[in-house]
Amino acid sequence: MSGAAGGDAAGRDSVGRAASVRQSASPTRRSAPSRSATRPPLRYRIITAALLTVAALYFLTPVYWLVVSATKNSADLFGTFGFWFAHPRPLEHLRDVLTYDHGIYVRWFTNSLLYAGAGALAATLLSAAAGYALAKFPFPGREAVFNLVLAGVLIPGTALALPLYFLFSTMGLANTYWAVLLPSVVSPFGVYLCRIYAAAAVPDALLEAARIDGAGEARIFASLGLRLMTPALVTVFLFQFVHIWNNYFLPLVMLSDSDLYPIQLGLTSWTGYADRRPELYQYTVGGAFLSVVPLMVLMTVLQRYWRTGLTEGSVKA
Template identity: 80%
Template sequence: MSLLTVAALYFLVPVYWLMVSATKNSSDLFGTFGFWFANPRPLEYLGDLLTYDDGIYLRWFANSVLYAGVGAALATLLSAAAGYALAKFDFRGRETVFNVVLAGVLIPGTALALPLYLMFSEVGMANTYWAVLVPSVVSPFGVYLCRIYAVASVPDSLLEAARIDGAGELTIFRVLVIRLMSPALITVFLFQFVHIWNNFFLPLVMLSNSDLYPITLGLTSWQGYADRQPLLYQLTVGGAFVSVIPLMILMVVLQRFWRTGLTEGSIKS
């Protein structure tokens, strides 16, 4: 219990600091105690954040939702299809393909950013939405997790029964497999969403137009000018706190699916 308490404090204290700091102006950020409020005006500062520079923060927020939402959804679908195929279909080179996927898990994303930029530049897709979206739909970890989960949760007898009843492979995948694998798919979606939402290096390499920035890159650009415009300190902290809220909401909404998946195996018919 004590270890869990320490772990909870480790993760929650920075969020608490962000929440408190988001209610302060730039002078109070440096001139008052960091873990308590000082003349809080959160609604006023939130309005400043959303209206600064013609509402550029809202543009960055929408970009992050686009990159993370679409990227995570497509990555989950592709991971489910690839993991199911690797688990339930016997074809030549299956283990080689899976080993390549495992190798992809071990390669850091920063090592691939520059080659990806050169490739996208060659086809004229650099500095576009596609430059961030297309790499985001590939998740080697998602493929690995889906294969492991498909082996354990999708019985061959159920697949054979569906085929005998005349169901096609696409119907089996859409109606049966996705439903049986839903806990793993929720996990892949959440991991990929958080990864894309917090991704900084790939957009930094791919994008030069500030209108295409996600929140991470936009807030960093503000921080770089904060020495000349002190207001940006407060806007950066407030923007960082607002950017955490969607992740917290997503975690609360999706955790019930994990509980459902964990208890399914304990229910007897």
């Protein structure tokens, strides 16, 4: 009897030790935090939503006013409530804008597309090449060159307009398309952004693998560098396109022929004659509304390219 009791006690002790060993060996399981525990307090969410609503109203109210005003004639533009429609005839008024003075607005619109589109595309490619080279090719004076680019970011464009005019006048390029296009292809901020993004998003191991496979530097940049830097390139293109599209001072200094005007300069010339021709007030508002449309379309189309993690899993850790 005593032997059986001793055996049972020994068995219970071994089972208890085994259970304790299994318990100590198994990882500690923590219960996942509930969704309510991870959400911020209600008052913070209310404050955030209120601030975002105020910011949205601040930016969208002028656009709403522009949409409403584009449907009015000159008399209703000044004689009715500005934030509501009065005898709306948007197609008729926009047709008048497009056909006034033998369609000069269409010419200005085309000029703006040329300046902004070609200038932004060239500036993006130049910034990508310069930023990629500064990030991936060590050479003497690299940091000095980069610091010089950073200094260029701090110089306002208006400070360079008059020196550029004297330079282009000497070269015989003033009052031509090149006078606006050539200064637009240089973007110090684009070079800075591409250098920072290329250093973070283009792995050196991936470039070495491509070199081992026999790819040249130009092919590596075109097939790997540009592809991996797509979010940064889209950002540079959008920023430069908007900057050139809204640029007023440089065309004002460079151009004297109205056929070469961009939209911003052309609309300003209309307002100068609006006291003698009141319908130009309505044409200016309608032209401003049409000038916003390309920016809205471009932002809607290109925003899907703003993605991160394009190289996730391309290189083994």
